[in-house]
Amino acid sequence: MSKLYVFGIGGTGARVLKSLTMLLAAGVDCGVDTIVPVIIDRDMSNKDLSRTKLLIEDYISVNRISVTNGRNKFFKTKFSLLAGNLCLQLRDNTQRFEDFIGRNTMTTENKALVDMLFSEKTLKLDMTEGFQGNPNIGSVVLNQFENSNVFEAFANDFKQGDKIFIVSSIFGGTGASGFPLLRKIVQTPNVNDADGRNLQNWGLVNKAQIGAISVLPYFIVGQSVEESQVDSDTFIDKTRAALSYYKTEDKRIDTMYYIADKRTTTYEHHRGGDLQKNNAHFVEMAAAMAILDFVNPEKLAENINRDNEDRISQTTYKEFGINADKSEITFSDLADETRKLIVNPLSRFLLFAKYMGYTVVKKDINGREELIVEKINKNDIFKKEYKHQPYARNRFSDGFRSVDAIKKLESIQIRYFEWLLEMEDQNRKFSPFNLLSANCMDFIKGNMGSATKKGFPYKNWAIMDNELNSLAPEIDRALETENSFLELFYRVTENLINYKN
């Protein structure tokens, strides 16, 4: 029953956690039973964070119905929050950087030194919207980790065998500064709480297997319409500077992952807050796969190199790559190992969502044709068929879809579609599916034909109904309705989509 504590630092950290949640919802294999996501961000109002928070909360609700003692893998990995909070509660909410460092109460000499180190713009920066790409501020502000109650819940919760993974970007403010600080604190012996008492289990935390991914530039931002200090031109320089500092992390991290993409998408530029909502990106999904790689029990010998005293003897460095530098990635462009990991789960969960009526449609919005995710009544096969098909008879009543867990499951299915759609809307598209297809069996792009079962003599969604009817008697009648629903749909999609390398 080991746990993995995933610290997502900054906006990229939140988005990678979102991708991880999507992968686990789809049933991608995870080497631990429980993920404990922890987001560290000063900008608590940014949309990326709130979207991730909502997704994880809904995931937790659906996870409760995923226990079937059967084959189900949808939502199988448990998510648990530290003391009910997704975000690490930083003790300080000071708005301006100059107030945080107490510039106004400094001596004239110190004030002069501070003015030399930080520009006026930086000193007056409103940190409620993050560090605006300033890791030098981040490294000062996030130093509050020590001697505080920030990690109390984490330490209390930590058990022998639990692992730690840190996700951060290297080219921004919060992530670049937060990663080395966080790594340092979790490996500092005898950390105290605010009252000066040693944190419980901190010895276990110090010795825990630790992995990290540093996300190098994979997007740039356009011209700001607001007053912002984020400048894409500095991304590479910042990355270079941070990388040279990260050299000092050698032998302090068990496995260090790096990922970047030179084919960048330009995002709208916002300082933060409600408007900071970047589309999902393949790089974030690949970063989420790094987390799964770190806890993969088959890769233990590769990822963890420790001496007899349990000290890291060698850091393993890993990068993610695809078969060819293409602007549109399908499953065929992924390495065998990646295909093996994600083709089946992503396709199966999409098939499940499509059966429930979700699809991508073209809509005219303000004179522009846009792709949006919608539930289309005529595509809602479950609604059309549940009264007629033996699999649903005496199991799924009229009010079944109003049950909270099912409502949340469907809400995640919509967001899953949106997540896939957003990954298509990038300069480097991840487009393994034909999302506009309303058919049961032709939605996987590329040479993945062998993945889907030929359902002769049935056609289209009748193939799926036939499988549902065929497998329903095998589902344990003692299961709660919602649990049997997940188990049944997992088994059926598993039967219909079974890609083998």
Added chain:
Amino acid sequence: MEVILGNIYCWFESLFGQNLAEYLWGYNCETQVYSGKNLFNSIGLITLGVSLVFVFAYYYLPLFFFNHPRTNRWWNWLMLLFIAGIVNFVIGYAWTINDFLNGNIGDCLMYYRDSDGNIISNLIYKRDCWLFGLSNFFISSMFFIFWSIIFKWWSRNCKHSPCF
């Protein structure tokens, strides 16, 4: 067992007439006993078999629209009952009209004659063959319902058709 099918057909005797029924029971005008073949059994067994084939196909045959997730509505079942009924209607009609036209039906059952042997009236008409076909349609439907009740439970896609 030998008379069960005949008895069932006789529920509809008022439709196709007593004389045709006597012929089908195997009445021999010459010996004045039921020494002929009991045609109720022959036609009934065929009807029973045809209904069974249709029911089996509907519930179990994984071909075309049989045992299909899209044809498990009650009206699909009813349609098949109707088709099986039509087939049995044709069999019932064809069998009796054939015997009627070929003179296989005994004279005493066909005509009412006076003492000189002149035909006063017909006792069996072509219409009676149609009506026997119709009776066979109803009996086919009964058999279809009967077989459905027995066999539907193990069907993958149609176990709840037409109901329950």
